[in-house]
Amino acid sequence: MTTYYRDGDVVITSTGIRMHGREYALAELRQVWHRSGRRSWGTIAGRGVLGLAMLLPILVGALGVGIALVAHASVAVTAGLVGGGILVGLAAAPLADVLLERVDRSYDRGSRRREIWGRTRHGDVLLLSTADAARFGRIYRALQRALEPSRVTR
Structure with missing residues (x-):
């Protein structure tokens, strides 16, 4: 057998x-x-939410850098906004890794x-x-x- x-x-x-x-x-x-x-549209919507969650830190970081370049502030404030925007954008990498794993498991489940x-x-x-x-x-x-x-x- x-x-x-x-x-x-x-x-x-x-x-x-x-x-x-x-x-x-x-x-x-x-x-x-x-x-x-x-x-299951709920599963598909959940994947979309995970995708947005991956992009959110990058958008916030880009917004911080954009505000720093447009605002007429002191050099220290501008440098702080640019540095903060870059750090927030870099925080997206480990978050994206965790969220991509969840999206991958979602496709395995179907x-x-x-x-x-x-x-x-x-x-x-x-x-x-x-x-x-x-x-x-x-x-x-x-x-x-x-x-x-x-x-x-x-």
């Missing part, structure tokens, strides 16, 4: 699958397919629910439903590899 995928809820082997407590022999599955749910369905002699059954795009891809590829030798249509 070959194990193609295993985690806490899903096991896919060369003889069958177990997903969320239900078990099916590979020969029992007549057809397997997947569906994508509706896009912005919609994905489902794996199977057809048995008893009808269509929902095998898996997840919002984690990376996990879905690993499970679906493992299921395809497991089904290849048994010639079940996908």
Whole structure:
């Protein structure tokens, strides 16, 4: 027996699958397919907010430098505004690193629910439903590899 995928809820082997407590022999599955749910606009808006948060320190820094150059202030005040603007702009680098990591994880998770369905002699059954795009891809590829030798249509 070959194990193609295993985690806490899903096991896919060369003889069958177990997903969320239900078990099916590979020969029992007549057809397997997947569906994508509706896009989560909240997830997409969250990515936009993260993008704005990355740009905010740069904009504030540029604004400080701009004010320093336009304002007719003493040399000390102008130097302080330029120096402060540059420091605020430089603070964007570590902040951007943290926020880009969050955006990257957001794309790994995906912005919609994905489902794996199977057809048995008893009808269509929902095998898996997840919002984690990376996990879905690993499970679906493992299921395809497991089904290849048994010639079940996908």
